[in-house]
Amino acid sequence: MALTLREEHGLAIFLILMFLIPCVMIIFVAAEVPYSTVSGEPVKDAAIAAGITVTSVKDSTWNLPGATGGKTYVLSDTAGNTVTISTQSFDSADSRDAVIRLYNAHPVGRGHPVGSLIVLGSQLIYVTPANSEILNEIGPALRNRLK
Known part of the structure; x- marks a missing residue:
């Protein structure tokens, strides 16, 4: 069973998105904690x-x-x-x-x-x-x- 050219492009786009979406989510969701002196315990x-x-x-x-x-x-x-x-x-x-x-x-x-x-x-x-x-x-x- 061979994939058509259209199906191959769709599969390639799907694989790229499956890699990029988690990377983008990490970048935008992860909040940087500012450095500030913490006093006490x-x-x-x-x-x-x-x-x-x-x-x-x-x-x-x-x-x-x-x-x-x-x-x-x-x-x-x-x-x-x-x-x-x-x-x-x-x-x-x-x-x-x-x-x-x-x-x-x-x-x-x-x-x-x-x-x-x-x-x-x-x-x-x-x-x-x-x-x-x-x-x-x-x-x-x-x-x-x-x-």
């Missing part, structure tokens, strides 16, 4: 506001260029869910964005961690596991910090 504040228990907090600094320090939190809720959240501040938008590009450069299982990376001003917030109910509970309070 937004994760701890969001957890307390949502009624989540902060089980432990310790200082941590990621071994990455421009990292200036952050915290690692272990949070738990009344349902028994536990999540580890690490935050890290960066000295510039360029150093923060370089880490984001590095994170997104690897597919999961090939050097890409399995958690979620959230951008909050000058901070990156890394949540493990990514599908935790706790993240859904503290998410609105973190989003309010962006405004």
Whole structure:
């Protein structure tokens, strides 16, 4: 069964559009988070506001260029869910964005961690596991910090 010339053109256009549409959607839907200094401990504040228990907090600094320090939190809720959240501040938008590009450069299982990376001003917030109910509970309070 051979395709006619018209069908071949239609198939080629369809394949091109199937590639271009997701690329265009990513460009227009993905919002850049402006670099601004974040004060205080937004994760701890969001957890307390949502009624989540902060089980432990310790200082941590990621071994990455421009990292200036952050915290690692272990949070738990009344349902028994536990999540580890690490935050890290960066000295510039360029150093923060370089880490984001590095994170997104690897597919999961090939050097890409399995958690979620959230951008909050000058901070990156890394949540493990990514599908935790706790993240859904503290998410609105973190989003309010962006405004």
